[in-house]
Amino acid sequence: MxxxxxxxxxxxxxxxxxxxxxxxxxxxxxxxxxxxxxxxxxxxxxxxxxxxxxxxxxxxxxxxxxxxxxxxxxxxxxxxxxxxxxxxxxxxxxxxxxxxxxxxxxxxxxxxxxxxxxxxxxxxxxxxxxxxxxxxxxxxxxxxxxxxxxxxxxxxxxxxxxxxxxxxxxxxxxxxxxxxLDAGTTEWFQMVDQTRLSLDRIQNQIVACAKIRPVVIQTCLFRLNGYPPPDTEMEAYIDRLNSMVTNGAQIRTVHLYTVARPPAVSAVTPLPADTLRDLGTRVSNATGLSVETFP
Ligand code: SF4
Known part of the structure; x- marks a missing residue:
């Protein structure tokens, strides 16, 4: 057909x-x-x-x-x-x-x-x-x-x-x-990605991969029940990125994006473009990494 x-x-x-x-x-x-x-x-x-x-x-x-x-x-x-x-x-x-x-x-x-x-x-x-x-x-x-x-x-x-x-x-x-890499804490990761895996395990696997070749990190940020990611979560995410670099990961760039099409859970809605941009600036300033945002 x-x-x-x-x-x-x-x-x-x-x-x-x-x-x-x-x-x-x-x-x-x-x-x-x-x-x-x-x-x-x-x-x-x-x-x-x-x-x-x-x-x-x-x-x-x-x-x-x-x-x-x-x-x-x-x-x-x-x-x-x-x-x-x-x-x-x-x-x-x-x-x-x-x-x-x-x-x-x-x-x-x-x-x-x-x-x-x-x-x-x-x-x-x-x-x-x-x-x-x-x-x-x-x-x-x-x-x-x-x-x-x-x-x-x-x-x-x-x-x-x-x-x-x-x-x-x-x-x-x-x-x-x-x-x-969707989170800074295992709790947020398991809630967002609906998995029982630990975020440390995911992080370690990315670091091992990124020691060999530069990788792009992809992170979906969104509003949940109308609220952006908690400040504590963003801090933990930044700490995690810094820890990855300290441990030898080559990070080509970080993609911060939000939902553009209907998500699985209706409580998830897009982050406004200016919020996403501000978070991108914050992550970039705190890590020194190249960050691109995709509203
Ligand atoms: S396909 Fe959907 S459920 Fe699977 S990892 Fe990608 S975003 Fe998550």
């Missing part, structure tokens, strides 16, 4: 593009333009259950709902979908003349990155390493070797040997890790 072409908007991250299952174009605030997403979690299952999660889980039951121990992925199809999209989005490629791409102007009319980002945590997929390698092959074959590959991760898998191997491979292939 071929669906109507979507309009690319930052407040709509539809995973649907034509009849693709895994690969979709998206206009991404944090990528700064057009990003090609690869959704390895088409069953919409995640090992977190973040209260701000903006994955649309309201649709019909996923057709791929099978245990994680069983391969749910058609790697050849992932590569074929990516291949077609990259062919079409090469400079002077035919897709630039078609909706929705023809509406993009200037810096937006460039593929900024290929991102493993979808409806769950990509590193939970058992075939993660082999998929990463195949995706790099396709990217390079289609002349996009300079386009970075971003792993958007909640950091739970960074300690696993197969994920470490995949990241080591990407280090020589223009790869980048964007790791989620």
């Amino acid at each position: 071929v669906l109507s072409p979507p309009v690319l908007q930052t407040h709509s991250h539809s995973r649907q593009f034509e009849s693709n299952v895994y690969v979709y174009p998206v206009l991404s605030r944090r990528s700064g333009g057009l990003s090609i997403g690869i959704n390895l979690n088409v069953d919409k299952v995640c090992n977190f259950d973040c209260i701000y999660c903006q994955v649309d889980r309201t649709g019909p039951p996923p057709v791929f709902r099978v245990p994680k121990t069983v391969s749910t992925l058609d790697i050849d199809r992932i590569c074929a979908e990516l291949d077609l999209l990259l062919q079409g989005l090469a400079p002077s490629g035919p897709l630039w003349q078609q909706t929705p791409f023809s509406a993009l102007q200037g810096a937006q009319a460039v593929v900024r990155d290929i991102a493993f980002s979808g409806d769950g945590e990509p590193t939970t997929v058992l075939e993660f390493e082999s998929i990463v390698k195949r995706v790099v092959e396709v990217r390079n074959l289609r002349g996009f070797a300079a386009t970075k590959i971003v792993i958007i991760t909640n950091a739970t898998g960074l300690g696993s040997a197969r994920v470490k191997r995949a990241l080591a491979f990407l280090d020589d292939q223009n790869g980048e890790v964007w790791a989620k």
Whole structure:
């Protein structure tokens, strides 16, 4: 079935593009333009259950709902979908003349990155390493070797040997890790991300990863029942970032963003742009890190 072409908007991250299952174009605030997403979690299952999660889980039951121990992925199809999209989005490629791409102007009319980002945590997929390698092959074959590959991760898998191997491979292939750090205290982390894991464990895994290559830290800030994050929480978050740097983490930049699409829990609402900007300034001043905010 071929669906109507979507309009690319930052407040709509539809995973649907034509009849693709895994690969979709998206206009991404944090990528700064057009990003090609690869959704390895088409069953919409995640090992977190973040209260701000903006994955649309309201649709019909996923057709791929099978245990994680069983391969749910058609790697050849992932590569074929990516291949077609990259062919079409090469400079002077035919897709630039078609909706929705023809509406993009200037810096937006460039593929900024290929991102493993979808409806769950990509590193939970058992075939993660082999998929990463195949995706790099396709990217390079289609002349996009300079386009970075971003792993958007909640950091739970960074300690696993197969994920470490995949990241080591990407280090020589223009790869980048964007790791989620949503809190300063374990209490806030467990409430926000709905997990029993300790934040220290997540922090240690990010630090170990970031000793090897610079990472981008991603933090979602929002109002909960109308209130911004508590001051004590922001202080603990800043302390945590400083501790990570002291322990050897290379932090390329910190992305502070808020919700742009309907979240899982209705008590979560966006932070006003000026509040987010002020928090960004506070974090930057207290850590010396580069901080970007995405209202
Ligand atoms: S880790 Fe990402 S996909 Fe998973 S629940 Fe949280 S926001 Fe949603």
